[in-house]
Amino acid sequence: MLELLQYGFMQRALMAGIIIGILCPLIGIFLVLRRMSLIGDSLSHVALSGVAAGIVSGVYPLAMALVFSVLAALGIEQLRKKYEEYAELAIAIILSAGIGIAVVLISYAKSINVDLFGYLFGNILTVRSSDMRLITGLGILIIMFVKLLYKELFYIAFDEEGARIAGIPVKRINLFFIVIIAMTITLSMRIVGVLLVSSLMVIPVAASLQVAKSFKQAALLSVVIAELSVVSGIIISYYMELASGGTIVLLSVIILLLVIGFKGVMQKT
Amino acid sequence: MKKLVSVKDVCFGYENELVLKNVNLDIYEGDYLGIVGPNGSGKSTLIKIMLNILKPSKGSIEMFGKNIDDFRDWGKIGYVRQKATSFNTGFPATVEEIVAANLFSRIGIFKPITRSHREMVYKALEIVEMEKFNRKLIGNLSGGQQQKVFIARALVNSPEILFLDEPTVGIDLDSQREFYGLMEKLNKEMHITIAMVSHDIGVITEKVNRFACMGDSRLICHTNNSHLEITDILKEVYGDKMNLLIHRH
Numbered sequence: 001m002l003e004l005l006q007y008g009f010m011q012r013a014l015m016a017g018i019i020i021g022i023l024c025p026l027i028g029i030f031l032v033l034r035r036m037s038l039i040g041d042s043l044s045h046v047a048l049s050g051v052a053a054g055i056v057s058g059v060y061p062l063a064m065a066l067v068f069s070v071l072a073a074l075g076i077e078q079l080r081k082k083y084e085e086y087a088e089l090a091i092a093i094i095l096s097a098g099i100g101i102a103v104v105l106i107s108y109a110k111s112i113n114v115d116l117f118g119y120l121f122g123n124i125l126t127v128r129s130s131d132m133r134l135i136t137g138l139g140i141l142i143i144m145f146v147k148l149l150y151k152e153l154f155y156i157a158f159d160e161e162g163a164r165i166a167g168i169p170v171k172r173i174n175l176f177f178i179v180i181i182a183m184t185i186t187l188s189m190r191i192v193g194v195l196l197v198s199s200l201m202v203i204p205v206a207a208s209l210q211v212a213k214s215f216k217q218a219a220l221l222s223v224v225i226a227e228l229s230v231v232s233g234i235i236i237s238y239y240m241e242l243a244s245g246g247t248i249v250l251l252s253v254i255i256l257l258l259v260i261g262f263k264g265v266m267q268k269t
Numbered sequence: 270m271k272k273l274v275s276v277k278d279v280c281f282g283y284e285n286e287l288v289l290k291n292v293n294l295d296i297y298e299g300d301y302l303g304i305v306g307p308n309g310s311g312k313s314t315l316i317k318i319m320l321n322i323l324k325p326s327k328g329s330i331e332m333f334g335k336n337i338d339d340f341r342d343w344g345k346i347g348y349v350r351q352k353a354t355s356f357n358t359g360f361p362a363t364v365e366e367i368v369a370a371n372l373f374s375r376i377g378i379f380k381p382i383t384r385s386h387r388e389m390v391y392k393a394l395e396i397v398e399m400e401k402f403n404r405k406l407i408g409n410l411s412g413g414q415q416q417k418v419f420i421a422r423a424l425v426n427s428p429e430i431l432f433l434d435e436p437t438v439g440i441d442l443d444s445q446r447e448f449y450g451l452m453e454k455l456n457k458e459m460h461i462t463i464a465m466v467s468h469d470i471g472v473i474t475e476k477v478n479r480f481a482c483m484g485d486s487r488l489i490c491h492t493n494n495s496h497l498e499i500t501d502i503l504k505e506v507y508g509d510k511m512n513l514l515i516h517r518h
Contacts, residue, residue: 166371
């Protein structure tokens, strides 16, 4: 185990993993409770097109993905206003646009396929020092944002209309929040991969909702479950030479099944 | 008497259909106002316009003497919305967390909840006799208990006026009886002004001291509660077959 920490790439992967293990469920709990779980999938596909654009144009891919996903997040907010009765339509439109752009760019420059594989499924070997700086800097900023606006985000998730009448600046907070979601997805891509990033936002939360006795407990428990999955997933994927994203998500699914099973047994006794 | 809310010449429509036509309504300090009317008569829309959730196409609203767009003192207002109890029952929030939510605007962004805020939550729960349930998950309570929690949430800021939109829908008879008892206590003992939309015409005419009836997108009447006058007005709105049965909760 200690031998593992001697490698720079493992130190970076674990450090980045610990940060996204806090970020994903912390944002995910608000998404799940607002029934916006699919937004993660939508923005991650747009982020992929940003990565492709970055590789094609020679710009730092993660920065490009960040720009693309933040713009897409703002686009979802605008579209949600146009289709108030069909909120999920905005998510579907942006998801389709994201896949479309990514496919066109990938077919335009076939040589980028190898680079994209790591972004699609997550690869701990590919976390560079520049990625690490971005993940740490923005990650800490997002965690602070959620901590400071925790109570307002809670109220909006429970009852948006009530929050507005209580004098909470719902529109502004929603706008900030959607940008934060886009940032979280981009930062998590390196470790979990585009295709699985929304799973890390949803599955630990799903497990914590089974047993939590308060909102605070649900938030903390989902972070604990995510950390357990991420750290053990990175270690297992290193030793077994597996894609880190899939390993992490499978571990979180196993934890979810164990929690459901445990709850079932407790209810019977 | 101090005027708390003033609705002036308000019109509102959804697409091509006009829901409110030139509605004028004043709510005074101490009022226990019941707003009744058939489905689609614009009762809930009127409440939402008063609370600035919807914008009128014409006319204006004054809240505590200020134009609603300039009004910032939302702590003076409590609101229990329609189908308040039809929230996501799987939401992992305790009674205490739900009631404290209405204090967030007063506490301010980036500031934590303190002990004095927790005491305010406890007091609000005491008023509705739910203080023993403070650690329970909201989804595990009965409909009547949940309704009380939402009233406590509306009361936690010690509001001067409480708006309720069809608060007894989906609540059993015992809980309804308790609810109307609580409303009387809030109005008479705690001097909170109440404006309540309801379909329960019999109870409303029995309990309230002011009465407003909506019909055909208009405010048909706004009067002090007088059974004889109200019966005639309700017959005009609901038709001649309507018989008003006053039943006491």
